[in-house]
Amino acid sequence: MHLPTLLFILALLCVFSFWIGKRRALIIADGKHCNLHSLPGYYGYYASLWCAIPALVVLVFWTGFESSIITTLVSRELPVALQSLPSDRLNLVINDIQNLVSGNIVSGEIDPAMRAAADHYQHLQQISQAALTVVVLALAVLGLLLAYRQIHQAQRARNWVERVIMFFLISSSSIAVFTTIGIVLSVLFEAIRFFQAVPISDFLLGLKWSPQMAIREDQVGSSGVFGAIPLFAGTMLISFIAMLVAAPIGLMAAIYLSEYASKKMRNITKPLLEILAGIPTVVYGFFAALAVAPFIRDSGEWIGLDVSSESALAAGLVMGVMIIPFVSSLSDDVINAVPQAMRDGSYALGATHSETIRQVIIPAALPGIVGGMLLAVSRAIGETMIVVMAAGLSANLTANPLQAVTTVTVQMVTLLVGDQEFDSPKTLAAFALGLMLFVTTLVLNVIALYVVRKYREQYE
Amino acid sequence: MQFNTQVVSPVTPLMVCTDIELIAAHDNRKTVGKISVTNPRMRCRNVNVFYGDKQAINRVNLDIGRHEVIAMIGPSGCGKSTFLRCLNRMNDTIDSCRVTGEILLDDQDIYDKKLDVVPLRAQVGMVFQKPNPFPKSIYENVAYGPRIHGLVSSKSDLDVVVESSLCRAGLWDEVKDRLDQPGTGLSGGQQQRLCIARTIAVGPEVILMDEPCSALDPIATAKIEGLIDELREEYTIAIVTHSMQQAARVSQRTAYFHLGDLIEVGETNQIFTNPQHKLTEDYITGRFG
Numbered sequence: 072m073h074l075p076t077l078l079f080i081l082a083l084l085c086v087f088s089f090w091i092g093k094r095r096a097l098i099i100a101d102g103k104h105c106n107l108h109s110l111p112g113y114y115g116y117y118a119s120l121w122c123a124i125p126a127l128v129v130l131v132f133w134t135g136f137e138s139s140i141i142t143t144l145v146s147r148e149l150p151v152a153l154q155s156l157p158s159d160r161l162n163l164v165i166n167d168i169q170n171l172v173s174g175n176i177v178s179g180e181i182d183p184a185m186r187a188a189a190d191h192y193q194h195l196q197q198i199s200q201a202a203l204t205v206v207v208l209a210l211a212v213l214g215l216l217l218a219y220r221q222i223h224q225a226q227r228a229r230n231w232v233e234r235v236i237m238f239f240l241i242s243s244s245s246i247a248v249f250t251t252i253g254i255v256l257s258v259l260f261e262a263i264r265f266f267q268a269v270p271i272s273d274f275l276l277g278l279k280w281s282p283q284m285a286i287r288e289d290q291v292g293s294s295g296v297f298g299a300i301p302l303f304a305g306t307m308l309i310s311f312i313a314m315l316v317a318a319p320i321g322l323m324a325a326i327y328l329s330e331y332a333s334k335k336m337r338n339i340t341k342p343l344l345e346i347l348a349g350i351p352t353v354v355y356g357f358f359a360a361l362a363v364a365p366f367i368r369d370s371g372e373w374i375g376l377d378v379s380s381e382s383a384l385a386a387g388l389v390m391g392v393m394i395i396p397f398v399s400s401l402s403d404d405v406i407n408a409v410p411q412a413m414r415d416g417s418y419a420l421g422a423t424h425s426e427t428i429r430q431v432i433i434p435a436a437l438p439g440i441v442g443g444m445l446l447a448v449s450r451a452i453g454e455t456m457i458v459v460m461a462a463g464l465s466a467n468l469t470a471n472p473l474q475a476v477t478t479v480t481v482q483m484v485t486l487l488v489g490d491q492e493f494d495s496p497k498t499l500a501a502f503a504l505g506l507m508l509f510v511t512t513l514v515l516n517v518i519a520l521y522v523v524r525k526y527r528e529q530y531e
Numbered sequence: 532m533q534f535n536t537q538v539v540s541p542v543t544p545l546m547v548c549t550d551i552e553l554i555a556a557h558d559n560r561k562t563v564g565k566i567s568v569t570n571p572r573m574r575c576r577n578v579n580v581f582y583g584d585k586q587a588i589n590r591v592n593l594d595i596g597r598h599e600v601i602a603m604i605g606p607s608g609c610g611k612s613t614f615l616r617c618l619n620r621m622n623d624t625i626d627s628c629r630v631t632g633e634i635l636l637d638d639q640d641i642y643d644k645k646l647d648v649v650p651l652r653a654q655v656g657m658v659f660q661k662p663n664p665f666p667k668s669i670y671e672n673v674a675y676g677p678r679i680h681g682l683v684s685s686k687s688d689l690d691v692v693v694e695s696s697l698c699r700a701g702l703w704d705e706v707k708d709r710l711d712q713p714g715t716g717l718s719g720g721q722q723q724r725l726c727i728a729r730t731i732a733v734g735p736e737v738i739l740m741d742e743p744c745s746a747l748d749p750i751a752t753a754k755i756e757g758l759i760d761e762l763r764e765e766y767t768i769a770i771v772t773h774s775m776q777q778a779a780r781v782s783q784r785t786a787y788f789h790l791g792d793l794i795e796v797g798e799t800n801q802i803f804t805n806p807q808h809k810l811t812e813d814y815i816t817g818r819f820g
């Protein structure tokens with residue numbers, strides 16, 4: 072039986088179990104709810120879960136291991152000549168067999184041995200599927216019978232069902248947690264490999280970044296220099312310029328929207344502002360590179376400044392515009408969340424609108440505003456596309472916003488695009504940079520939490 | 532809003548009779564008692580308040596005299612807070628709310644288009660039904676008003692104003708050691724007294740108090756009532772209260788509201804000993820509300 076059909080039958084069985092479990096409970100209770108520990112529906116769920124869970128668990132594991140077990144069995148049956156091949160050639164043969172089974176194109180001639188193996192494979196697959204159907208359905212029915220027999224008046228079906236639901240909720244949340252842990256660990260281990268090749272002090276304190284590793288031993292200039300400071304300086308410079316643009320504009324836009332704008336105005340302006348957040352960063356990137364950067368260079372030259380055609384200023388300005396909606400939208404929400412009673416209290420003392428905003432509403436909304444700002448900062452730090460296009464790739468260590476700089480994320484991209492060896496320091500450097508970036512944003516978040524909590528303690 | 536919702540039962544002819552009288556009295560929309568005083572501080576004429584389409588106050592006429600405490604009583608939801616909020620235009624902050632009629636403060640129409648509400652509200656202060664301290668320290672809560680109005684020139688003057696306001700509100704002894712702690716960290720009753728202190732720190736000429744003692748214990752209530760008595764020498768006070776005893780203790784005149792109508796107004800003594808209107812009598816004797 073095909074998998075979808077099997078699942079469909081299983082679903083039907085579950086519905087049936089629900090019904091039968093509920094009915095059984097009612098029969099036991101003589102039709103009166105008060106004779107039961109839980110509501111009849113819970114006995115239905117109880118039966119239904121017993122029917123579904125064991126069957127599904129077996130189904131998942133079976134389909135997960137099916138192909139590898141069959142492959143092992145088939146390769147054991149292969150002619151000795153094929154079996155004695157080196158492992159990579161053997162893999163190729165097995166691949167061919169699998170392709171034969173699924174009717175794909177096969178590399179090279181089909182010899183009878185392989186044809187036989189493919190037939191064998193197919194045969195095993197059929198057996199496995201039939202067995203799976205039988206086992207799953209049997210388990211489902213068995214579960215149902217078991218549950219059916221267990222239903223009695225004092226049985227705590229509700230508690231059981233709720234425990235199962237809680238278990239599912241816990242496992243869902245742990246998926247997120249474990250994925251994060253997995254990512255962190257993999258980045259960490261790769262970074263450690265990098266630090267075995269390049270001393271950590273050179274990486275953290277080095278002032279020069281030039282990751283040109285030789286691919287062949289005899290190549291000239293085969294040693295790279297991995298000093299991360301210029302990259303972090305560039306990141307900070309651009310993020311700083313971006314926040315200089317986004318923080319005041321976003322905050323003031325939020326104040327206008329939430330405090331002064333009429334309802335109609337707000338309904339038009341807010342979505343318009345949020346469209347800014349929906350523009351793909353690539354589009355911002357070429358806007359920065361083709362419109363803003365040349366404009367800055369031209370106007371700089373006009374007043375006699377030496378501006379490079381790719382500048383931190385251009386990237387920072389455009390990035391600032393990009394993150395305005397983050398600041399404004401979040402600040403707008405928190406300002407709106409300040410209770411009306413607070414405003415009334417201030418007005419009733421004869422305070423003006425702007426006094427109320429400055430002295431009551433902003434302080435009350437501050438934790439949220441700070442949170443929004445820090446979110447915007449991490450967005451700016453992580454932004455890549457605009458910087459690639461508008462700020463350049465050269466790792467200058469400078470505080471001059473008119474020069475080209477590069478950022479951590481941009482270098483990670485350039486290190487990993489194209490064909491790379493996966494164990495050269497050049498590639499591994501990307502992981503070290505990623506780790507640093509991760510630590511930076513983590514520290515930022517911790518600071519944000521601390522700030523927010525401090526104000527909370529003070530004001531709530 | 533019609534007051535004819537009482538079930539008229541045909542088997543009790545006497546009841547029918549009184550009800551018809553009531554409806555008649557209501558249809559005239561005549562408030563029982565003397566609404567006007569000589570030389571009033573505030574004068575309200577034909578005041579209607581609507582929330583959207585719903586009318587919450589129906590053609591209320593009422594004068595508030597100088598140096599008097601007027602108590603507003605009535606069942607929950609009858610529009611006491613709504614009426615009180617009209618008197619310093621706090622209803623402006625509610626979008627759906629619309630006020631018609633005329634409200635004069637010293638012969639100046641406060642709903643005049645040209646009038647600036649900011650000085651009006653400094654003149655007519657308000658203590659709200661629910662305490663709403665600012666997310667600031669206790670000191671800053673009280674200092675806020677004097678500061679924005681530039682009432683004080685130095686820090687030491689401000690200290691004096693803060694201390695005297697807190698003293699008069701009966702809160703000083705409890706908070707004098709923690710003036711720098713957040714006002715929101717106080718108990719409900721303390722917050723209410725903080726809001727009272729905050730209001731009197733500005734020195735308004737008319738003070739509107741919406742159930743200022745609803746969260747207070749008898750001792751603090753006595754302090755606030757003492758304060759109200761004391762403030763009456765200079766100021767005018769309108770107080771909403773659910774406590775009949777409190778109304779009797781602190782006020783000179785009492786107004787009874789019912790479903791948006793001002794039913795009866797008169798000397799407090801007279802209202803509580805000899806109410807003229809059946810509804811007033813029912814309410815104060817505890818048969819209603």
Ligand SMILES: Nc1ncnc2c1ncn2[C@@H]1O[C@H](COP(=O)(O)OP(=O)(O)OP(=O)(O)O)[C@@H](O)[C@H]1O
Pocket residue numbers: 582587606607608609610611612613614625627660
């Ligand atoms: N913001 C508002 N929007 C719509 N309707 C309102 C609003 N505020 C009050 N109302 C309505 O107006 C009527 C009068 O309300 P108000 O708050 O003035 O009553 P109250 O006499 O102060 O009652 P309480 O003694 O319970 O405080 C009520 O029917 C209420 O539902």
Ligand SMILES: [Mg+2]
Pocket residue numbers: 611612613660741
């Ligand atoms: Mg009220």
